Amino acid sequence: MARDGFEVAVNGINNNYKHSNGKSNGISAYSNGHKVNGAQSKVQSTKSTPTFKEHFEQTPLGVAIWTYLGYAILVVIGQIRDFLRSIGIEKIKSCTEPKLPGFVPLFQSWESFYTRNLYRRVRDCWNRPIGSVAWAEMDILERVSYDHGWNFELTGKKQRVLNLGSYNYLGFSQNEGPCADAVEDIVNKYGVGTCASRQEMGYLDLHRNLDILVAEYLGVEDAITVPMGFATNSMNMPLLVGKGCLILSDELNHASLILGSRLSGASIRTFKHNDMEDLEEKLRFAVAEGMPRTHRPWKKILIVVEGIYSMEGSIVRLPDIIQLKKKYKAYIYLDEAHSIGALGPHGKGVVDYFGLNPKDIDVMMGTFTKSFGAVGGYLGGSKNLVNHLRVSSHSAIYSGSMPPCVIQQVISSMKIMLGKDGTNEGKQRIDTLAWNTTYFRQRLVEMGFIVYGNEHSPVVPILLFMPGKISCLSRECLKRGLGIVVVGFPATPIIESRARFCLSAAHTKEMLDKALDILDEVGDLLKLKYSRLKRQPALAESDNKELKNGTRNSSVSTFADLCTLSMKIIKTL
């Protein structure tokens, strides 16, 4: 049965959940293995935070059954073909391990069953080579396979397609413009690489400037930058927590956070995705019980969450987490890889989106890859924290430091976002992104697709479910000139394979309309419009203003929210 998504007023004053199955206090319920919309903790807040709308519509039962049958048929056919290969009727096209007498084989054929029989046949949907900069449009080099995915050949032709797959939230992945010019100058001045680690000869004045600029951008005391985004988590988390500490990490955290947590040696417990009641329960248990056998208190409790979860499109419930953290004296590690630059009226991430104080977050981490068109990451926090990281971070001691051209790209783009270059471009980009997000999501929901995630997140996953539709959608969209990213099992749960769109400030309304028309057409062709939620009414006048600035702090939206809030309170009386 489809469930309505429900509105939650984050400040706890108004728990007004509209559930189709009649649950009145929105106690979280499972769907597809993760929470539909975990109920918040009942904490009061004096700030007027706006409504927080996240939808994770449950998979319709019939669709789930067809999906399983689809996979079952594929597995059976895969087994038959493996059998034919083993008895020699079908040629073996992949490498085979030579059978050396007296040696134990290194590989198990069963381990590559899925890759060989399922993934290989639809391999052309991923790793497409592109022949231009990955901006709002890109050139895809055409490939053709004459043997069903074993080998590809380039035909030499290029196809210009719309790019809805690149993480380019603010559109800084251009190869022209002020950022590119500044980078060119820097390359002439500083060269291409630093050729040393940060603690040796690789610490340039550019690095210092970047650290100061990042700290200013985030609103924290100091920051340190790391040349690789993944390594920012995996190399630095072990410095913050160790044995005897507890990490409470969200179910759907990224692999870098998991690796960092494991490397640290701390105990790890996961809480259900974005579910504050579960988190509070686990916090209470940890504080009351202490360590497993000795019951001594934990040295530190670190809550690890992400700003935007890239596979779900959901935004973390930061106000609730901060209140929980203050109540139970824990620390919070916020990974803003996808949300920095993409959320908030000033583009300063999820802290800005909710209007909170950055000093409340103990460790703010993020990457420059998604919004700033560069590589690398940063860690921001108090001066003591950053001093400790400067001295002992593995990425500062053992790896080469960030190249000067990358630093300059980040500096130029951050200056544009802060408004320091004197133009209005930063604000324009943020507003365009917010408008694009709301418009695109609204249109997709109106068309009838199941769209996951928060209404303001620029990551838009739509669900496809069946294995055949994953590859078909990708190919049909490419034929019509749209390049998208699709993800299937086993990277996602078995009944939640999806296509994920990443919106950008570089997309114009015409591009989005073209993409939506293509999706509409292909959605009808493949029958992808599964949603059984009641469609939202058409945009009213007051909503138009909210569209332009889809964030909290504008006075118009606050007033509208106050009106709706008061109406709801009156209705419940």
Added chain:
Amino acid sequence: MFRWGAKHPKPLSLITNFRFCIIESSHTLITMNIGTATSEENPTHSYLGSRGIWITYVLILLITHFMLLTIPFFSVAVAWTLTNVVHCVITYFMLHVTKGTPWGTPEQGKARTQTQWEQIDFGQQFTPTKKFLTVVPVAIFFLASFYTKYDTTHFCINLIALGFSVIPKLPQLHGVRIFNINKW
């Protein structure tokens, strides 16, 4: 099914000459990216508990049974016994013979020597999935006994099939390999 796991080194024989190991070039395995999207490292632990899969299981069973019933040579009793035996053989191979996972996992081969039954729910016993998978062969046994009118031959065959279905699922046999068959 053909599994070429690590075996004790044997002298060259005709059979081992024919068996070879099909591997994929490593870059395709890496690009599959299991577990980077979510933190679920090995979906085998939980996919049998996801929404609708039990219904699908019973549905596939019913479809197989009806297909067997349509064959004119088989009487009802034979069709039921055949359903029971076919179900037992297929689930035995899927759950208790197949080891590891059909995809490379980032958890570095922890599950490589575990059968699928041992991987379900991280090896916890008496979970709902395991209970369901144990009840289904028993239910089929009861139905088959009823429809075969408790005939002795059919009963023996059904009992052996039931034995193969239920005994490997006992918690005492978790991780046990009799006579080291299927150990690696």
